[in-house]
Amino acid sequence: MAGYLVEDTRKVTTHRLTEMKQQGKKIAMLTAYDYTMAQIVDGAGVDVILIGDSASNVMAGNATTLPITVDQMIYHAKSVVRGVQRALVVCDMPFGSYQVNASEGITNAIRIMKEAHCDALKLEGGEEIIETVRTILAAGIPVCGHLGLTPQSINKFGTYAVRAREEAEAEKLVHDAHLLAEAGCFAIVLEKIPAALTERVCREVEIPIIGIGGGPADGQVLVLHDMLGMNKGFSPKFLRRYADLNTIMTDAIGQYVSDVKSGDFPNEQEKY
Ligand code: KIV
Numbered sequence: 001m002a003g004y005l006v007e008d009t010r011k012v013t014t015h016r017l018t019e020m021k022q023q024g025k026k027i028a029m030l031t032a033y034d035y036t037m038a039q040i041v042d043g044a045g046v047d048v049i050l051i052g053d054s055a056s057n058v059m060a061g062n063a064t065t066l067p068i069t070v071d072q073m074i075y076h077a078k079s080v081v082r083g084v085q086r087a088l089v090v091c092d093m094p095f096g097s098y099q100v101n102a103s104e105g106i107t108n109a110i111r112i113m114k115e116a117h118c119d120a121l122k123l124e125g126g127e128e129i130i131e132t133v134r135t136i137l138a139a140g141i142p143v144c145g146h147l148g149l150t151p152q153s154i155n156k157f158g159t160y161a162v163r164a165r166e167e168a169e170a171e172k173l174v175h176d177a178h179l180l181a182e183a184g185c186f187a188i189v190l191e192k193i194p195a196a197l198t199e200r201v202c203r204e205v206e207i208p209i210i211g212i213g214g215g216p217a218d219g220q221v222l223v224l225h226d227m228l229g230m231n232k233g234f235s236p237k238f239l240r241r242y243a244d245l246n247t248i249m250t251d252a253i254g255q256y257v258s259d260v261k262s263g264d265f266p267n268e269q270e271k272y
Pocket of ligand 1: 031051052054055089189221
């Protein structure tokens with residue numbers, strides 16, 4: 001496996017992520033939803049691959065993450081796991097699979113782990129779901145928290161604007177981060193919050209903090225399709241585009257259409 005900037009080619013574990021924070025080494029995390037993309041992301045040296053429930057948006061075309069089901073997340077997660085050798089593979093628990101109570105949460109968590117063979121799960125929320133988080137952790141399943149802009153609560157927020165600008169919400173977020181860390185979560189994703197608040201949580205909490213739209217942290221995560229520029233319409237301030245795949249793919253496919261229609265494809269060498 002090639003791997004850009006990969007010093008340690010061993011399989012990434014939650015323990016390794018803790019060491020990386022302690023050693024001041026940054027954690028690179030990206031989403032993936034299928035086998036082929038997961039192979040590329042893993043081969044490029046990403047430390048953590050998230051089967052995000054953003055699959056609901058980028059793979060299925062839904063407006064929110066709410067519709068995606070446990071069955072659909074398991075399908076995506078199984079495909080990703082088959083393509084990964086080194087990265088830690090984390091699967092989102094979808095909306096409705098853990099909010100009812102700890103008993104339903106642990107049942108769905110065990111099902112995802114058994115069927116998808118991923119390494120860990122991610123849940124959105126703090127104090128409201130802490131009993132469920134504790135129950136899942138007690139079953140030996142590593143949990144990553146997710147605070148700040150939690151897209152499964154978009155109907156409560158009413159907007160995808162930056163969260164925790166006000167003191168009360170910021171203090172609750174810090175309290176929740178401590179609760180999740182004390183419960184035994186191995187990391188927390190902080191989405192779309194002021195950079196100063198991310199910096200405070202990174203300093204106060206011992207576990208790795210992974211930012212998305214939250215400024216510098218112990219690591220960063222982005223949605224793969226967004227950072228590759230596949231999704232032309234989505235360009236928030238925090239997003240850095242590393243490619244313009246939308247243009248590259250449209251040009252390539254357009255050229256194919258033109259070659260088929262003109263009779264240029266297939267040529268003498270491209271037939272048996
Ligand atoms: O679903 C997702 O892709 C996520 C990331 C934005 C962190 O949760």
